[in-house]
Amino acid sequence: MFGIPLHIVLPTLIGSLIAGGICSVMGIFVVRMNLSSLGFAMSHAAFAGAALGIAVSGLDPLLMAILFAVAMAAVLGPLSELSRLNPDTIIGAIFPLMMALGLIFLSLAPSAGIGSGALSLLWGSVLGITMSDVIKLGILAVVLLFVLGVFWKEFLAVLLDRKLAAASGIPVRVYYYTILFLTALVVAFSLRITGGLLIYTLMILPASAAYQLLYDIKKVFLAAPLIGALSSLLGFILSLAADLPIGSSIAVAAAGIFLLAVVLSPKRRVAKGTQA
C-alpha cells in the first residue's frame, strides 16, 4: 500500500480505526460533561509520561503514559468536580508544564532527533505501531465496551445531569471517576498513533460532530465512534498518499468532518430559527 509493505501498514490501519472509535466514545463524555480542559491536561500528561519512558531505559513508555494520565486525573478530577479550578487555569498551568517535561525527556532520549521514533510520540507515526500495540488497543476496546454495557444506564443518567442522577440514587462520584480513569487509559493507549499533540482532536471532534447531528444520546454513541474511525481512515490514507504525519492527517480529517457536521446540523438551523 503506497509502496509500504502491508504487514507494516496494516497494524497502523487497524490501530487507527480502533483508536478513532474508543477516543470518540470517551469524547462523548468529555464534551457533554465539560471535561475538555481536564482531557487536554491528561493527554499532555500521557505524552510527558511516555517521553519519560523512552528517556529512561528500563521504563515502559505505555505504562508511564498511563501512570501520568491517571495521576493527572486523580489530582485534577476532585478540583474540577468541585468547580474550584477554572478550566483556563488547568490549560494555562498544566499544558506548558507537561509539554516542557515531555520535550525535556525526549531530548534526553538516546535516539533523540527530528524524525526519530521517540518524536513519533509528538506527531504520531505510520510505522511506529506494532501488532502488539493493536492487540492492547483491542483489549482496551473490549474492556471499554464491557464497562459501558454493564453500567449503561448509570452513565446515561450522569450524562443527562449529575445532580439529577445523584438525587435519584446513583453514586455519581463512582461513575465520574470511572469516566476519568477510562479517558486516561484511552489517551495513553492511543498516544502512539496520533501523537501527544493531536490525540485530543480525535477525542473531541468526532463526538462534537455527532452531537451536532443528533438529538438522541443512544444514536450519538453509535455515530461518534463511526465518525472517529472514519476520521482515522481518511487521515491514514492522507498520511500515506501525501507523506504527512499521521496524527496531523487524522486531525485534519476529523476537523473537516466536524465542519461538515456544523454546516449540516439541524441544531444550527433551530438556533438560527430561534434568533429570528
Next chain:
Amino acid sequence: MEDRAVELIDVTAVYEGERIPALHGITFAVPSGRLIGIVGPNGAGKTTLLEVINGLLPVTAGEVRVLGEPVSPRSHRLRRRIAYLPQDLFFSPSTPFLVRDVVLMGRFGQIGPGRFPRRVDHHAVSTALAAVGMEKLAHRPIGRLSGGQQRKVLLARVIARAPELLLLDEPLTNLDPASKDELSGLVLGIHRELALTTLFVSHEPGPLLESADRIVTIEAGRLLDPVSA
C-alpha cells in the same frame, strides 16, 4: 406518635470553604402525607434545607432522618425513595436526550446496575407521561420543549419513580402564568393521589402555597417557627 417522613434534629450545615453555616440549629419534623411549603428571602437556606434532607449536602452537626433512616451523602438507596427536582433545571435546545428517556432515567437508580429496564419500567413511563399530558411528545428532544413542558416531563419522571417523599425547589420559577397554574395543579394531583409527603420551596402566591398544610419560614439559615409541621 404520628409517622414522621422527615425529621431534623438541631441540624447545622456549612458549605465546604464557607465559614458561616447555611443552616443553623434546625429542628423540624414532617408527618407522612403532608404538603409543606418553605418560604424565605433569597439566600435564606431553603435549597440547602432540601439538599440536607435528601443527603446531597452533609450536615456538620445534628441528625437528619428520612423515611425512618439516617441520611448521609452515601444514602444512595434511600435517595431512590425520594424524588427531588432541583431549582432552575432547564435543558438547552441541543440537549441530546429524548423526553421518554429522561423520564425512564428516573427509574435507573431503582433498577440497579447491570440490569436493563423491563416492561414494567416502560409501562410506568408511558403512564406517567399520560398523567401529565406529554405522551404525544415522548419522542421529542427534551431541549426542544418549552420551560413549562420540561417541568411537566420532570414531574412525569417523579410519577414514574413512585417515590415516598417529594422535594421540589422553586418548581414554578421562570414559567408563564398559565404554566404555573397547570404545574401547581399537577403537583397537587400527585401529592393527593399518591398521598405523597411533599416539601416545596416557592415564592409564588397561588394554589400550591394556598393548599399547603403548613408554611414554614426560613431566614438566615434558621427556622422562624421551629415546631413540628
